[in-house]
Amino acid sequence: MAKEYTVGGRGFLDNLGKIYAIYTGGFFGFVIVLGILEQLGVPNRYIGYGFVFLTIAVYAAIGILSRTSEVGEYYVAGRSVPSVYNGMATGADWMSGASFVGMAGTLFLLGYDGLAFVLGWTGGYVLVAVLIAPFLRKFGAYTVPDFFSERYGGAFARLLAVIVLISCSFTYVVAQIYATGLIASRFLDLDFQVAVYAGLVGILLCSMLGGMKAVTWTQVAQYIVLIVAYLLPVVILSAKKYGIPVPQLTYGQAIQDITNLEQSMISKGLADAKTLKPHIKPFTTYDPLNFFALIFCLMVGTASLPHILMRYFTTPSVREARSSVAWSLFFIFLLYFTAPAYAAFSKLEVYSLINKGTNLTDLPQWIYTYGKIGLIKLCGKDAVDAAAVAAACAGKATQLRLQDLTINTDVIVLSTPEIAGMPYVIAGLVAAGGLAAALSTADGLLLAIANALSHDIYYKLVDPNAPTARRLIVSRIFLLVVAVVAAYVASTKPADILSMVAWAFSLAAAGIFPALTLGVWWKRANTPGAVLGMILGFGTTLYYLVGTRYFAPSFYEMWSWLGTATPAAAQKYADLKAAWMAAAPGDAQAAAWKAFDTHAQSVASWWGVKNISAALFGLPVGFLTIIIVSLLTPAPSRRVQDMVDATRRPAGDLIMADKGAGGMVGGH
C-alpha cells in the first residue's frame, strides 16, 4: 500500500472509503497469492511467515505514516475520525485476542450459559451510547480522568480515576501481549519469550509515533483483517455442509443434530449423562443468579473501560459520537453472532466422530496436532500420538468417549480450517486475525495507561507548565516503559494475571460507572459524594475479589452467615481444615492446604455470587454512597452546575479547551 499523503491528513480523510477499499482488496489478493503459492508447494511454515510479517509491516507502516507532533492529534486523533471508521476501530480495540480465539471455545464448552459473555459484551454499548459517550465527547476531555477532575473538584478525584484505570487496564494488556506471544510462537515456531518481545515491537510501532491518531488508523486496518479471518472459514464450512454461505442461519440445523447426538451418545454409553451439558439447556454451569449477574457486570464494565470510552473522544461531533457507538456495536456484532455458529459446527463435528464409534487406534490427525501442544487431552493425558493415547486410556476405554476428551477453548477457532479440511492458507489467515485482535486491543490499552500517566499525572499534577514538545516526549517514554513492563510480566507466563483479566470489568464498573453517570445525569452529585463513592464502590469490589480468591478460608469464616454453603459443604470445609491442621509440615501440609483452600474458594461468597461478578456489590455501594453523601453535603457550585448543563447540550464549544490542539471542534 503506497500512500503519498500522510495518514490522518486532509487528503487521507477525504478518501477514506477508497483507501480502505483498496486495502481490503489488496488483502484478499494477498490471501489468494499465498493460496496459489501453497498449491505450488511452498511449505506451510513460509505461508505462516508471510501472513504474520506482512500484516505487521502494514500496521507498522500506517503507524509510522501517522506520526504527529500535535497534542490534539496525539491524544484524540484531532477529533476528526468519522463515525463508521471510529466504529471499526472500536471493534478492533474491543475484541481481544481472547475473544477472537477463545469465545467460540467457551460456547462449545458451556453451551447456553456461555451466551452470558456474548450478551454481556454487546449490550453494554447501549449504556455507552445512552448514558456516557455523547456527553464525554461534548466535554472535550483528553482522558477519562479529565472528566472526574473537572466535574469533581480537581486532583484527588483525578488521582482516584487514574488508579481505577490502571488497575483495570494493566492485567488486561498483559493478557493481550501474552496472546500475541502465544499466536506468534505457535505459527512462527519462535520461542515464547522471543515471540512476546517481537509482538511488543509490533505494538510499539503502531502507537509510539502517532498516539491515538496512529492507533485509530491501524485499528481500522486490523479490524478488516480480523473480521475477514473470523468469518471466512465458517462461511466456507456452512456453504460446504448446507449449501448456504450464511453460518448464522444454518447452525440452527446443527443445533438440532447436536441435541439428537447427545441422546444417541448417552444411549450408546459413549457419553456420561451426569457430566454431559446439553448444548441448549440453560443454567448447567451458572445458576440463574450468576448468569444474570455476569451479564450485568460485563455490560456495566464495558461502559466503564477507559480504553473504549476514549475512542468516542475522537469523533468530529457529539452526533457522530452517538452514531459511532451504534456502528461499533454493529461491527462487534458481526463477530459475536458468528461465534455460536463456530461452536455449533465444531461440536457437531466432534460429536459425530464420537457417535459413530471411533476406535482409539484410528483417531483423526488433528487430535494429535493439538494434543502435541497440550490443547487436547484424552483420559487425562496430552493426546500426543496413538501410543500415548493407548497408554493413557488402557483399561478404561477402547473407543473415543466424550467424558475422556478434554478440549482447550482455544482449539475451536484455530482448528476449524483443519478439521474441515481447508488448505493451510486459511489457518494462516486465522492466525493473522488473532494477531490483529490481540495487537489492536493491546495498542488501545497501552495508550489509555500511558496517557493517564503522562497527561493526568505528569502534565496535570506534576508540571502543568510543560511545553507541548516535552509533553509528547513524556507520553512516548511512558508508553515505552508501560509496554516493556507489560511484556516482561507476560513473558513470565503469569497464570494468575490471566485469570484476573475477567476482574477488569467488575473493577472498572464499580470504580468508574456510578460517578461518571451521576456526574452527567444528576447535577446534585458533588465532590465528597463522588470521592467516597468511588473509594467504597471500588473497595468493596476489590475486597470481594481478593477475599474470595486469595483469603478464601478467612472470608468464609467471617461471612459464612451470608454464604450459601450446604450443610454437607460446610462439614467438608471443617473436615478439610482439620486435615490441614493435623498434617505434618512439608509436602503433606501443602497438599492438605491446597485441597482446603480450593474447597474454601468454592464456598466463600455472599449469597453464592461468583467473584467474576463482584461489581454486583460494588455498584450499589458506589451509587448509594454518592447519593447519600451528596445529599448530606452542600450542592456543587453554580459553575459546576452550569458546566453539567453545557455538557448535556450538544451545541456550543467544548467544555475543556483544546489547548494547543490541531483539530478544534471538527464540524464538516
Next chain:
Amino acid sequence: MQQVNAERHWSRTSALMWIMLILWATFSFFIHMFVEQLNTITILGFPLGFYMAAQGSLLAFVIMLFIFAKRQDTIDRQEGVAED
C-alpha cells in the same frame, strides 16, 4: 434561528433515556428469564430461547442504537441545541 429550550430538551432526552434503559433491560435480562418456555418453540432449527441469547437480543441492541442516534438527533434539532 431556532428557539432554544434547554429544559424541554433535557426532559425529552431523559424520557428517551428511560425508554432505552427499559428496552435494554428487557433484551438483556427479562426475556432470558423465560428461556425454558421459549425453547419449546423452534424456528429454522433454533430453539427460540437459545436464539434470543445468541442472536435475537444482539440484533435488538444494534437496531436500538441506530434508532436512538436518530431520535436523539431529532430532539436536539427540535429544541435548538443541535450542533451546526
